[in-house]
Amino acid sequence: MVGSTHEELEQGLARVLNVASITNLQRLSGGASRETWRFAADGDEFVLQRVRPGTIGGFQVEPRVLSAAYYAGVPVAELVVDGADRTELKAPFMIVRAVEGETIARKILRDDKFDTARKVLTSQLGQAAAHLHQIDVSSIPGLVADDQMMRYQTVLRDLGEPHPVFEAAFRWLEINKPETTSSCLVHGDYRLGNIMVNDNGLSAILDWELAHIGDPMEDLGWLCVRAWRFGGAFPAAGLGTYDQLFDAYASVTGVRPDPDVVRWWEILGTLKWGIICISQAATHLMRIARSHELAAIGRRVCENEYDLIELLTERTQ
Amino acid sequence: MTAPHDRPTAAELLEALHEWMERDLLPGVDGRLQFHTRVAINMIDIVRRELELGPDQEVRHQEVLASFGMNDDAELAAAIREGAFDANLVDVLNRLRPVVEDKVRVANPRYLL
Numbered sequence: 001m002v003g004s005t006h007e008e009l010e011q012g013l014a015r016v017l018n019v020a021s022i023t024n025l026q027r028l029s030g031g032a033s034r035e036t037w038r039f040a041a042d043g044d045e046f047v048l049q050r051v052r053p054g055t056i057g058g059f060q061v062e063p064r065v066l067s068a069a070y071y072a073g074v075p076v077a078e079l080v081v082d083g084a085d086r087t088e089l090k091a092p093f094m095i096v097r098a099v100e101g102e103t104i105a106r107k108i109l110r111d112d113k114f115d116t117a118r119k120v121l122t123s124q125l126g127q128a129a130a131h132l133h134q135i136d137v138s139s140i141p142g143l144v145a146d147d148q149m150m151r152y153q154t155v156l157r158d159l160g161e162p163h164p165v166f167e168a169a170f171r172w173l174e175i176n177k178p179e180t181t182s183s184c185l186v187h188g189d190y191r192l193g194n195i196m197v198n199d200n201g202l203s204a205i206l207d208w209e210l211a212h213i214g215d216p217m218e219d220l221g222w223l224c225v226r227a228w229r230f231g232g233a234f235p236a237a238g239l240g241t242y243d244q245l246f247d248a249y250a251s252v253t254g255v256r257p258d259p260d261v262v263r264w265w266e267i268l269g270t271l272k273w274g275i276i277c278i279s280q281a282a283t284h285l286m287r288i289a290r291s292h293e294l295a296a297i298g299r300r301v302c303e304n305e306y307d308l309i310e311l312l313t314e315r316t317q
Numbered sequence: 318m319t320a321p322h323d324r325p326t327a328a329e330l331l332e333a334l335h336e337w338m339e340r341d342l343l344p345g346v347d348g349r350l351q352f353h354t355r356v357a358i359n360m361i362d363i364v365r366r367e368l369e370l371g372p373d374q375e376v377r378h379q380e381v382l383a384s385f386g387m388n389d390d391a392e393l394a395a396a397i398r399e400g401a402f403d404a405n406l407v408d409v410l411n412r413l414r415p416v417v418e419d420k421v422r423v424a425n426p427r428y429l430l
Binding site for chain 2: 164299300308
């Protein structure tokens, strides 16, 4: 049964790419709603992402965002087929040219192999963010604005678990809301774990499914959230200083990010990750997916409460 | 030891389980299963720490809530959400700090700065 599905997928891919045959088709990973495959065709390597058949979901605007980023010179995989509205593979899909590199944060932060990469990665992340923020959003039909604060307030309320620290953080964010300086394409999940790194540094920015229109500083703040430092000693992706990040950003845009605004987004990011932790545990508790790994994430909620207290009591002293 | 139960205590049972997983189970697994085994060992340790520290922490939590004139976290969360503490949010956070530190001390003590 599994074999025939595999064969069907090979045949489908051959039709989509208009090639005689597909080789080395292998499953890379499977999230809850998407599966990732790697394969070769005519001597080139590709990656297929497909909505897991039988689940609801799609790619919507993501392939168009990826393509716009590629043509703007942002390091991303090249889009080969936008299958968001196609049916040959039984579920929405997209195919990109394969990019080589490491995604596991702890390896990027610690392995000797990435010594050289670590020296340049913070600057590359600052520059890449600046380039992606400069993309003309009118070139990406379907991209919509997203009010992150309102979204996560609703998520927290719907989860129904009381967290006084999170409520205090929301009040603080509301009272201290920065005036949005500009509105642009935001990656939406810009962090270690969603980037690919080779020996020379950044090779690709991955996972564009949360891209939206918003404040560019959202991406810089999220990059610096403590959870995404993976134990690293520095704020930017665990390995760079705020100054390194902001200088690199300014070298592209000519405008240096306002540290207070980035901080505001880092605080919202910390709050957001705390709420996501609650909802991951809820996935287990509500028996949507039983998993001790998801259950354990529920006990990481307090790390974010702790970080929020550190951030907010230091900030307003 | 909690009457009427015999030794090993709940904590001693978890300790034995932790030791077995670390000594005999972990070396024989790799990849995803190894990661999931580490998660499981971590969970055992969370419960061990909660058994040890939980009773005192519960008292402290109630004291902090009482200092706000609240019965539980739901009441306090609702009051904060409605803006009752807008003028002194930093004070609220400072007073909640010991409770949150207690939670981290059970969940992941290495996280404390």
